[in-house]
Amino acid sequence: MIEFCGVSKTYPDGTHAVQDFSLSIPARQITVLVGSSGSGKTTLMRMINRMVEPTSGSIEIDGQDISKAEPVQLRRGIGYVMQNAGLLPHRKVIDNIATVPRLTGVPKSQARTRALELMDTVGLDRALAERYPSQLSGGQQQRVGVARGLAVDPNILLMDEPFSAVDPIVRDELQQEVLRLQSELAKTIVFVSHDIDEAFLLGDQVIVLAQGGEIVQQGTPEEILANPASDFVATFIGADRGKRRLSVSQTQARGDDRVLVDAGGYPVGVIAAPEGRLAVSSASPKSRSVSNKTDQAGDA
């Protein structure tokens, strides 16, 4: 569990990135910090591995104040996945994944064996092991980034807008991959995003942030979607534009086809299209995870 207690960050030029921020991030779940730029979401995440030091307040991981920890040691115990993967361009894929274990003194052969296993875990072909990052596609690089983040088997994984630079199809794939990995590994994941759809898809808990790290709403995606706490949240999740208000339309389709449109008339999905290509019955991994969440909510 990660606990923020009254954390503020003021930069020397006087800008308040974060003011009096308190939050409890539960273990073994995905918590998404979502907000537009200037909301302090990345600053907050970087405080967890002491890349940014708070001006005041404290952060605890499992009851231990991290300001007492040695930053380099702390970072080696926390997985970190960033935008554009942040891979070392002069190291092969396998050595990139083995980087952190090597830093902590794991023998090279052992670290490499583990790196190959991790390539399987994140769905990378082992044939790519001896390539350099520049020889991979953006999606493959991002998978390497995730594998590197998992290399020391950390309890905590920080993901800083990891998929914002890849194309939508690859992003979908990677998001599903995160959900699959999480169902197997159950890490405490803190995920930063500016994309509310990504937040709703991935988050067990979603924290909507306004300027200066102000929490405007926190809860499950379902809670936030059904009851936006303010006009700000409604705008942010697109409710005010009718993006979330769906209705069945037959007028836009032919024959027996029935499609779903939002209040703005934008077609968002298909309910029935007998001659169409969209599979209707097969459940995606996400639909399972949604029902899981409802169970958890019921238990609590």
Add this chain to the structure above:
Amino acid sequence: MNWVWIGDNLGLIGGRILEHLALTAPPIVIGLVLSIPLGYAASRSRVARSILLSLGGILYTIPSIALLVLVPVILNLAILNPLNLVFALSIYAVAIMVRSAADAFASVPRDVVASAAATGFSGRQRFFEVELPLAIPVLLAGIRVVSVSTVSIASVGALIGIDQLGSFFTDAFQRSFLTEAIVGVVAILLLAALYDIVLSRIGRALMPWNRKQSAVMASPKVSTVPLGGSL
């Protein structure tokens, strides 16, 4: 062109090429080694950058003949000691190389360094395992310029009696014998080309990631510095 003279003096020519090599290799290495910490400091702080680069610029403008007269006094060495020339050439090498090294470290992508820090590289590991290797392309371009310039400036040593390829110029002048001057020029050009080839081979060997990416990228454009500008 007196070919007979060349044939008769192959031993002398070979010997002076070796002398020239022995006098120029140490300053190139010293220039590289010293410029790495200086360039790194310059890439980290704006103040350090302006001080170090101005200092480099000033040192490079000292006329070489003046420097060669001053160095024995400063080092308290005999005027004919070859170390005087090595010392003077090292000063020029550092003066040029400091700028390249500062640019080299500035060229390392910030997000890669940040990501290395975030994944738990200590400051020292970050320097040796991330910043230094990624600075190689620009360092290499700089050291290639330094090697050519050092080979060229070294010939001035003939004026203070240190024997190397430049001695062909002083001999040619005293005896009005053109062949010797041409031999000196050609030998210096060949030596400079040799340095360039060897250095770019070393760079290729050090940067396998660049080689696989594309063959064109492996030979960075060498920026133009007026060669022997201080002669």
